[in-house]
Amino acid sequence: MSEPYREWILGSIDSLRSRKARPDLDRICRMVKRRHGSDWDRTRSELEKLIEEQTVLKVNYKGSVSYRNAAKVLRGRRKPEQSKCAVKQPSLADWSTGDSALGPVDEDHMEDMEDEMSTTAGMDSSMDEEGDESSLDAMCAQSTADSGISMSPITSSNTSQPVPSPTSSKNSPTHDALRQDADSTYILPEHIQPAAQQDTGSVALMQQPAAICLSTLQAEEESALTPDTLLSDCTATPDEAVMSDGGPHAGSDPVEEGEMCAKSTTEEETVNSGGMNNGNDVVKTEMGQDPLLWSVADVASYFTSVGFPEQALAFRTQEIDGKSLLLMQRSDVLTGLSIRLGPALKIYENHVKVLQRSHFQDDSRLFS
DNA sequence: ATGTGCGCACGCG
DNA sequence: CGCGTGCGCACAT
Numbered sequence: 001m002s003e004p005y006r007e008w009i010l011g012s013i014d015s016l017r018s019r020k021a022r023p024d025l026d027r028i029c030r031m032v033k034r035r036h037g038s039d040w041d042r043t044r045s046e047l048e049k050l051i052e053e054q055t056v057l058k059v060n061y062k063g064s065v066s067y068r069n070a071a072k073v074l075r076g077r078r079k080p081e082q083s084k085c086a087v088k089q090p091s092l093a094d095w096s097t098g099d100s101a102l103g104p105v106d107e108d109h110m111e112d113m114e115d116e117m118s119t120t121a122g123m124d125s126s127m128d129e130e131g132d133e134s135s136l137d138a139m140c141a142q143s144t145a146d147s148g149i150s151m152s153p154i155t156s157s158n159t160s161q162p163v164p165s166p167t168s169s170k171n172s173p174t175h176d177a178l179r180q181d182a183d184s185t186y187i188l189p190e191h192i193q194p195a196a197q198q199d200t201g202s203v204a205l206m207q208q209p210a211a212i213c214l215s216t217l218q219a220e221e222e223s224a225l226t227p228d229t230l231l232s233d234c235t236a237t238p239d240e241a242v243m244s245d246g247g248p249h250a251g252s253d254p255v256e257e258g259e260m261c262a263k264s265t266t267e268e269e270t271v272n273s274g275g276m277n278n279g280n281d282v283v284k285t286e287m288g289q290d291p292l293l294w295s296v297a298d299v300a301s302y303f304t305s306v307g308f309p310e311q312a313l314a315f316r317t318q319e320i321d322g323k324s325l326l327l328m329q330r331s332d333v334l335t336g337l338s339i340r341l342g343p344a345l346k347i348y349e350n351h352v353k354v355l356q357r358s359h360f361q362d363d364s365r366l367f368s
Numbered sequence: 369a370t371g372t373g374c375g376c377a378c379g380c381g
Numbered sequence: 382c383g384c385g386t387g388c389g390c391a392c393a394t
Contacts, residue, residue: 019372019373030370
């Protein structure tokens with residue numbers, strides 16, 4: 001039963017915020033319950049899901065837990081300047097505006113895409129119903145620092161485990177103890193990529209399964225971090241916790257933007273035919289050559305078939321059909337879908353981009 | 369009792 | 382100084 005929990009919860013958060021009330025678990029649950037009659041536990045578990053997919057950000061503000069509507073925070077004051085290399089595909093840019101080539105694009109889900117992702121209704125559900133309340137109190141914490149925030153909705157973890165439910169310890173580290181005021185601490189479900197942009201240069205090489213957990217996991221038992229970083233105890237998987245590095249400093253990413261924008265033209269076709277898209281061709285023929293004609297379900301099953309079942313769900317949730325897919329830009333894929341950076345990069349570089357190119361090339365051939 | 373509105377103080381950039 | 386946040390209080394239902 002996919003209830004629009006996403007909307008409900010985000011709506012509650014927004015509403016609480018506008019009312020100048022702290023959007024904490026209690027208030028959120030109460031409001032959702034009152035407005036929609038949903039029970040507490042359900043709301044709480046849905047909220048956790050949203051936190052995991054970073055639609056909602058759990059933060060520690062002035063010594064207490066609070067929640068943020070990620071969509072709003074992103075565009076908020078601390079702009080992570082995520083449009084860094086707003087990879088404006090030259091060709092794409094053109095027709096994305098003058099949609100003539102696409103025919104009626106009235107569906108314009110594009111707006112939702114760039115804006116709140118709150119639009120779409122809930123999805124999956126099904127899984128975890130369990131309490132596991134603890135996880136809310138003891139998830140991973142991510143030091144806000146400054147740049148550190150760049151809370152681009154990207155987590156890195158194994159693609160295999162849909163619901164990690166990181167911790168299990170029940171003891172909430174009494175927020176009071178570690179107040180210190182100020183500083184909101186963004187608490188992320190697993191580990192996150194402080195510097196959103198992992199240089200794309202590597203993308204081409206990323207053939208490996210999604211198992212790779214990119215560098216900067218924050219893990220690092222809060223230890224040296226500011227006292228407010230608290231709440232951590234990011235258990236996740238011990239293995240991963242180990243490979244933490246001094247997370248915080250990662251703020252200064254050495255991303256070579258210009259470079260990645262420029263290079264894009266090289267591997268296109270190569271990737272398309274060979275490389276990793278095993279199922280690609282199969283699927284393509286299955287549902288017709290032109291992605292333009294794909295439905296939302298087609299898009300989802302396409303990504304499922306090429307090895308990204310989880311992410312396929314995100315595409316479905318965001319109602320990405322063929323048209324939308326062809327309109328997607330890099331930033332849309334990386335941040336608009338709330339999927340992890342690793343898969344997102346692969347998906348964009350190896351599939352979205354490729355599909356767009358081949359579609360557009362076909363198109364231009366027709367006209368020449 | 370519970371929900372709502374908002375003045376005000378606080379910390380940050 | 383502007384902005385985001387949320388406490389604490391008054392008011393509404």
